[in-house]
Every structure is written in structure tokens, then in C-alpha cells.
Amino acid sequence: MEEWQKQFYDNYVNNKLNDAESLLCKNMPSSFIKFYPGISDKNKNYSLKALKDETLWMSSPNEFNDPFDCPMCIGxxxxxxxxxxxxxxxxxxxxxxxxxxxxxxxxxxxxxxxxxxxxxxxxxxREQLFISCLTDINNLKSSVMWAHYANNHRGFCIEYDSKKLKELNYVYIPIKYSTLFEPSWMYSFHNSIKKLIFNSIYVKSNEWGYEKEWRFHDINEKYKNQKGYTIKVQGTIKNVYLGYRVDKQLEKEIIEICRKKKINVYKMKMKNNSFQLQCELIEDKKDSK
Incomplete structure (x- = not known):
């Protein structure tokens, strides 16, 4: 964990919000990314819809792949x-x-x-808690992330402008990866409610550290007990990246959407003589009419 993150966490849970925000603004990446599987579910391609409508998914933690995520219980x-x-x-x-x-x-x-x-x-x-999960732009060339979250490189990835997300009041906070599992106490003599929320939502096991995850959370009674809902993020998409094994039809549809929106499209390639990915521009927004 970087030193600024330690300072940020301390300031955040101790209600020194101005100091916490200052640290966040200075150190957050210029872009966040999200991997999409690009597959249809019941004849609906929610991945393409997220690109076309420029939305992000706020998910209930009940839908997460980590059973220890967002624990809210006491013995x-x-x-x-x-x-x-x-x-x-x-x-x-x-x-x-x-x-x-x-x-x-x-x-x-x-x-x-x-x-x-x-x-x-x-x-x-917890039934009213919803979370949007993104990752650091530095994870773009992670084969593991493409494999786990983009349907084994058959999906795609959207890059979002972090400052523009913040302007829309969607402030993402980096996950704190830890080996220590702290119990959640609803009421405590010395722990604030902010610390309770932080420990429940923004602390995960070190095993997930490779994800370099950033989160935005909302407690919304309107969607209680639902799987989630979408938030509008118009004007925040910077680029789109296609997986190395992307389906030709999906590639065509993505290029058509991005051409209309004047968004650059890149495709991931395998580097020669290396276990690394690289991206190649295949649709330049400057050429879009």
C-alpha cells in the first residue's frame, strides 16, 4: 500500500474529509477502466448497452464473486x-x-x-447498498483481468475519465487490500460509523490485490433487494479496447457505436517474444463523420 493511501484512509475514517479529498485528487489515475464480457443474456447484450447508453452498473454486493465482500454481521x-x-x-x-x-x-x-x-x-x-467497481488504467494490459472479466479476451474494455466522473459526483475510492479481517460492529465506543462503512465496503483480502480496484458506493432504499441499477455517465468515455479474441460481429457493432460517438477504438494484440499485451488503434475518432 502506498503512503498516500494510508494517509487517505486515516483522514477518511476520522472525518478529515477535505484532507482526504485533496489526497484523492492528487493521486487518482487519469482514467479508470471496466472490462465487459460482451455476451448476450436472454437476447440482451448488457455490455453493448452500457457502451451505447453510457451507463455504469451499481451492483448489490450479493452479486459479487467474493463471499467475503462487504461483510455486515456481528457475533x-x-x-x-x-x-x-x-x-x-x-x-x-x-x-x-x-x-x-x-x-x-x-x-x-x-x-x-x-x-x-x-x-x-x-x-x-446491506440490502440497500450498491457499488460500482472499476480498475486502474494500468490494468489494461493485464491478461488475468481480460481472462476473468472479459470472457477470456472475447469481450471489451471501456476507459473512463476519472475527473469527469468526479464532476458528476461519482467519487471512486481505492480498495484497501489487507490480511486482517476486521469484524463489523454497528455500534462501538470508539469506532465511527464511517469506519464501519469503510471497513465493510473498501477492505478486501490481499488475494484480490491484482485487481487494483476503485469503488463508488450508494445506499439507496429505492432499489432495496434488487440486483442493481444503472447510473448515467455521459461524456466520460475516452476510449474502447477490444479483446484479442473478440467476436467479429461484436467488433463490428462496437466500432459502429464508437464511430457515432466519436470514440477511439483499439484492439489488444499479443507482443512477439513476450507474455505481454499491447493495443493498436483500429478506429480513429478523427476519421469519424
Whole structure:
């Protein structure tokens, strides 16, 4: 993790929002990208529709491929542990020892009830949570990303202008990759709600670090329990990149859409004598009429 990211996370969770935004503006990439599979689902090609309509998908975390993504739950032991940790942080170890010696079955039962109440509230928040996921432009030549998210190089990739997204109030935040899984506590003596939200939405396992992911989230009751919805991002698309194995018909349709919108189209190629991809311009917007 870069030093600016550590400073950003600290400022963000401690409500130093001006400092956090300043760091973000100075360090965010000039462009974000999103990989699309380019395949039809029930006779609808949602990938092409995203390009044609200039939209981005806000997804429910229930649809994510990582089961640990956006965890919002607590165990009854966390209620007690939270009190013990608070006493320890305050240096009141005497009371901590007394509490440990007097934790009764009745108290554990009450903790279970409290846990159920908190988890219901957390579940309600999660059902209204929607996230847009993009990646750093530096991932454009990642064979792994093309394989995982662009239908084994048969799909395409759209490049978005990060500053223009921000002008539309879509502020993307980089994922914090960690080996530490922190439990989510809805109420805490020393953790803010911002920290709860941040840890749930913007922290993922180190195993996903290769994705270099950036996210924008929204809590929207209107779409509660739905798979997701689209947001308009007109004027933010910079370029489109076709996968090395893109279908000829899909390639033709993408070029036609981009020609009308005056967007450059590139195609990914394999470098000779190297495990690397490169892109080649095949449709120049300057030539579009």
C-alpha cells in the first residue's frame, strides 16, 4: 500500500474529509477502466448497452464473486469483546477482570438478542447498498483481468475519465487490500460509523490485490433487494479496447457505436517474444463523420 493511501484512509475514517479529498485528487489515475464480457443474456447484450447508453452498473454486493465482500454481521461474542476492549483501552483493567469473572449465562443470552437486533439493522443496510467497481488504467494490459472479466479476451474494455466522473459526483475510492479481517460492529465506543462503512465496503483480502480496484458506493432504499441499477455517465468515455479474441460481429457493432460517438477504438494484440499485451488503434475518432 502506498503512503498516500494510508494517509487517505486515516483522514477518511476520522472525518478529515477535505484532507482526504485533496489526497484523492492528487493521486487518482487519469482514467479508470471496466472490462465487459460482451455476451448476450436472454437476447440482451448488457455490455453493448452500457457502451451505447453510457451507463455504469451499481451492483448489490450479493452479486459479487467474493463471499467475503462487504461483510455486515456481528457475533454475540463481539458485544462482550467490545466492552472489554473499551475498558482495556481506557486502562480500567480492574473492571475488565471483574466483568470476565462475572459473565453469566444470562448476559450471554442478552448478547445473543442484541446481536440479532444489530444484525437485522446491518442486513437492512446491506440490502440497500450498491457499488460500482472499476480498475486502474494500468490494468489494461493485464491478461488475468481480460481472462476473468472479459470472457477470456472475447469481450471489451471501456476507459473512463476519472475527473469527469468526479464532476458528476461519482467519487471512486481505492480498495484497501489487507490480511486482517476486521469484524463489523454497528455500534462501538470508539469506532465511527464511517469506519464501519469503510471497513465493510473498501477492505478486501490481499488475494484480490491484482485487481487494483476503485469503488463508488450508494445506499439507496429505492432499489432495496434488487440486483442493481444503472447510473448515467455521459461524456466520460475516452476510449474502447477490444479483446484479442473478440467476436467479429461484436467488433463490428462496437466500432459502429464508437464511430457515432466519436470514440477511439483499439484492439489488444499479443507482443512477439513476450507474455505481454499491447493495443493498436483500429478506429480513429478523427476519421469519424
Amino acid at each position: 454475540e461474542e463481539n458485544i462482550i469483546n467490545q466492552i472489554l476492549e473499551y475498558l482495556e483501552n481506557c486502562g480500567i483493567n480492574k473492571f475488565k477482570e471483574q466483568l470476565l469473572n462475572n459473565i453469566s449465562k444470562d448476559m450471554k443470552t442478552k448478547s445473543e438478542i442484541a446481536s440479532m437486533i444489530f444484525n437485522k439493522q446491518l442486513k437492512d443496510i
